Amino acid sequence: MAAVQTTASIPTRGKIRDSAGDRIFLGITYILLSLILVAVLYPLIYIVSSSISSPQAVASGKVWLWPVDISFAGYKTVFSNDQILVGYGNSLFYTCCGTLISVILTVAIAYPLSKKTFFGRNVLMMFITFTFLFSGGLIPTYLVVKGLHLIDTRWALLLPNAIFVFQVIIARTFFKSSIPEELNDAAEIDGCSDIRFLLSVVIPLSKPILAVLTLVYAVAQWNAFFDALIYLKSQHLYPLQLTLRSILIQNFSGGNMDASEQVKRQELAYLMKYSLIVVASLPVLILYPFIQRYFVQGMLIGSIKG
Amino acid sequence: MKAVSVQPQTGTRERSTSKNYWKEAKKSLRKHWQLYLLVIPPVLFFILFKYLPMANAVLAFKNYQVTKGIWGSPWVGTKYFDMLFNNPQFWTLIKNTLFLSLYQLAATFPIPIILALLLNEVRSLRFKKAVQLITYAPFFISTVVMVSIIMIFLAPRLGLLNVILNAMGMESTNFLGDPTKFRSVYVWAEVWQTTGYSCVIYLAALAGVDPSLYEAAKVDGASRLQKIINVDIPGILPAAVIILILSVGNIMSLGFEKVYLLQNPLNLQSSEIISTYVYKIGLLNANYSFATAVGLFNSVINLILLVAVNAVSRRISENSLW
Incomplete structure (x- = not known):
């Protein structure tokens, strides 16, 4: 996730440098938030992707994240x-x-x-x-x-x-x-x-x-x-x-x-x-x-x- | 910060003799009659749909007969309450309602606070905005759609969760057909749906914390964790107390819709709660008086809880609804 990369640039921004402990803490914060983001987003994406996949692909459980055999049969x-x-x-x-x-x-x-x-x-x-x-x-x-x-x-x-x-x-x-x-x-x-x-x-x-x-x-x-x-x-x-x-x-x-x-x-x-x-x-x-x-x-x- | 201000401001009222009071009232009525005209329809609404039902609740002490109406039906005293307390199902209902509610409170009260504290640490504004926007979205999914999403994901055969369990070499589970799992399904779906929404109030409280406190903490060499414990948490405490009071006051009034929609004969043992029971015996079996008694019992318990928690909170933290 892009979010994790941004942590690296942060210590130089503050006037007082973050301690090592703080940097680890911030890293954990970003990881937790990214996990929460995925947990909320995934079911939503899954539903939308399934809705535009073919009936066979959905019924056989082939859809994981992105649509498979795009079709609008459901709609x-x-x-x-x-x-x-x-x-x-x-x-x-x-x-x-x-x-x-x-x-x-x-x-x-x-x-x-x-x-x-x-x-x-x-x-x-x-x-x-x-x-x-x-x-x-x-x-x-x-x-x-x-x-x-x-x-x-x-x-x-x-x-x-x-x-x-x-x-x-x-x-x-x-x-x-x-x-x-x-x-x-x-x-x-x-x-x-x-x-x-x-x-x-x-x-x-x-x-x-x-x-x-x-x-x-x-x-x-x-x-x-x-x-x-x-x-x-x-x-x-x-x-x-x-x-x-x-x-x-x-x-x-x-x-x-x-x-x-x-x-x-x-x-x-x-x-x-x-x-x-x-x-x-x-x-x-x-x-x-x-x-x-x-x-x-x-x-x-x-x-x-x- | 007071999350809800339900009290009228009695402090601003001028102390006047009752004679002057009525004189002033008359003057106001003559001069601002249009304002009084304006409130008639809404007041009528409250009388019809809120107060009339309260009066109708006497039905709990009467044997309702359709031909005689509510007021003409004969009094039966506490017959229906005796019936309720002697009903072996009664304690199961109370237990199910309380367990589900407390479990829900234990998860949905702290998690939004944690999310807000985490988000407050984030310095990338774009990431913060993205997390907020996305976690807030599920709140607007209707209950019916939410329940069907739960069912799709937990379906015994094709449900994603079971597919994952199978992939890890575990047996499929019929989550919704198992009374021991019903509460977890309900509560964690609730967490998924409401955490982003509930966290807004805490983020607002955090934004209102005096910046000089952070400066001071920084100068004193406080670590991030120390800053959270000593500055952030005291900053959101008033909001948290109000939310907690409201949640405890609502412990017995769990939402009907989601529980009812998630119910099936297999999980009924742990999913039958007071509100679903009232619906079934009242509207489906047309046992009006008994259902009213159950509902009234529930409302009274709620009111007592709310008043009690509010009093306790006022004592120990000076935060209260009124």
Whole structure:
């Protein structure tokens, strides 16, 4: 690894030379980190490589690191499966709508909570954070959703988990620390209402936090599985994750059907799992550079005591 | 650094008589009614989906009858709790939940700290960035996909791990069909997936350490290891304590999804935990009252744990959530 070579040049850089012990320590550090890097990276590369290899190569275990007999048979199978396409479409819908609802609701509560002029904000904050500590549990929540006649509707995936308490805290901290009080005072003197101030001043100034909220909610919604499992019954409403489960996990058989004409189909089914994993993770993968940046930012805002 | 600030700031509230308080409240409401309008939908959300379920939890003390609804069903006292405590499976559930959770804590708490300390030693910025970017990525893989990756790698016949074991002359193992291996599979997959994510908070804490401390250590001739022990570790301690409090408080609320998806009849003996049990008896067997009782028991234990750990931590380290 290139990383190990860089250690050699380091002692000359510091003003005080590293002792021999320190250099050994640094060497070990680089070796450990390289091992961690390989351990995380290898499974990811293996999956991607397998997904673009031929069904026979994958089924006979010929793929180790790089693709063998490059073929896109797995992807063809994935995209010719109606169930997957429906799930993909549904997941896109849930992610877009769910994220929109979540971000609006979060801002709607976090902004007033950040204002000194909002009376009872301490009580309201306690009201919210208590839900962080205690919950009614699965069945009582299920019965509420059922009572609202949301079972087996798209709303069941959009509403019951629309607000994350932690995101409210982060957004509130942001509004508190980056929207100057004087700005609001000035706007107030000019006769600007609170909602207008929020829409035309606060929102444009809060792009970083909006990005954080959008990405956190979007990733959560895209990956969500549990709510769909308990609230949905009709297959045409299933998000991708639920479809994935039935294809990737429930059909997973190490067993061996011996009819020879089935071997080919079986190989293809096995290969499809790799392609499906890649396709299912694609939206998150494409956005990953942004996601990484804003997730880290969100965590850092959250860690400042607000 | 406080990782989570869940407490309202009571200190800033002006001390005023209750009469003035209400007067001020009225004034604020008149002048800033739009702010109050704005919070109505979110507050409605919390009432409907968070507080109403808490009220519904009285179901644990009632014999639920669909036709009568929650409030009309007859009271049965602690019948379901007695049923729970006398159930021979109960202690297995508690044991499985606790063991899995503690094992997970023992691995996922220290490893991100170690990774952060190691990364902090690295002087090549590019290498540091690369390690961070790559180790952070698995966090965004969905549970369903994660479980299928686990299954692919551990499959008895073609799984890579068994191929390697065979190559080294060892027997293939059915990792997921063996109750003694279930916990390790779960925990180490978790380590693989979350270490990069969890280490971010510690890296931020390390970046915030006063540089003059490092200078001083250097002048005093401290070795790298001494510097880590005397400067780095004290620097991340507050963050670590908060993370630990949160993890201990969540000991009984292990994620349902991954355990449920990894379960099969062969490993059920060690993989059945409280949340999966509640799902099965509650939603699959429609035994609402009993499942609510089990869930309520779990929530209460969690709350007690969180409050207790927070109190202990405040005593000994002055770090606490509230």
